[in-house]
Amino acid sequence: MGSSASFAIRDLVNGDGSVSVSDYGAHVLRWAPQGQPDVVWRPKTVYLKEGKAIRGGIPVIFPWFNSGFDPDSPAAKTPKHGFARSSFWHPDDGSLTDRHARYTLDSGEIDDATLAQFVGNDAPRFHAAYEVTAGRELTVELTVTNDGDRPFSYEAALHTYLKVGDVTRARVEGLDGSEYLDTTRDGFPVCVQSGPVAFDGGMVDRIYLANGTLELHDDMLGRTVAVSSRGATATVVWNPVETAGNAIGDLDEGEWRGFVCVEAAANRERMITLAPGESHTLGQTLAVKA
Structure with a gap:
């Protein structure tokens, strides 16, 4: 879509919880169960450009x-x-309720030069649907x-x-003994997780x-958030900590302390290949444990 598109943000509110979603990026900005603080984090200032x-968000x-x-290409x-x-x-207005939104995007809206970067197919044809x-x-x-009529691969x-x-004062549990690629080190060496993932x-x-x-x-907020995935081949865990966090241009100093990224993913050698x-x-569900 061109410059005529607008930055619409939709609030879905029901008796069980509330979520805000931007049409730009089909981007969840925040989510909270009824009567609880936000679970999905966003910064103090959200820039739309x-x-x-x-x-922030998802x-x-x-x-x-x-x-x-x-x-086949290092570029x-x-x-x-x-x-x-x-x-x-594109929001599917017919599916919009107080607890559900559906968005679509297809290859016909993306320029050929960008599509040519797909793995295994320089002219892929696809449609994507995103459900919240x-x-x-x-x-x-x-x-x-x-x-x-040709396969392609994607992350x-x-x-x-x-x-x-x-x-x-937060930690991610459930990955003890799992192998991971440490992308902060040259060559992304394979390491093995010992105990919970900490951020200190x-x-x-x-x-x-x-x-x-x-x-x-989360010891400070006194809660546990369960994060489950479907169709994922990997899990990304990220926090930039102080030096890199304070260098992020669209965050205020110290905002890095307020979030942990836990991502359902299919990337690198474990990317997805689709036949015609x-x-x-790829899905993810968040829930606050009682």
């Missing part, structure tokens, strides 16, 4: 992660983390369908920012070769 990704990462992984793909998070998606369902739980699902992630009282040292930026249900324990007519759904 065409061509720029929204910080950015939709597609069709490549970071600068992209391509075994960095642009824009970073793909075009989905900086595209105007909110109440006592929040479920987000990205479904991609190959509409062409995707649901880059979920979870609100915490202070990241140095250097930057944490890890691609865990595991998925399923994890728990974010095939679909794949």
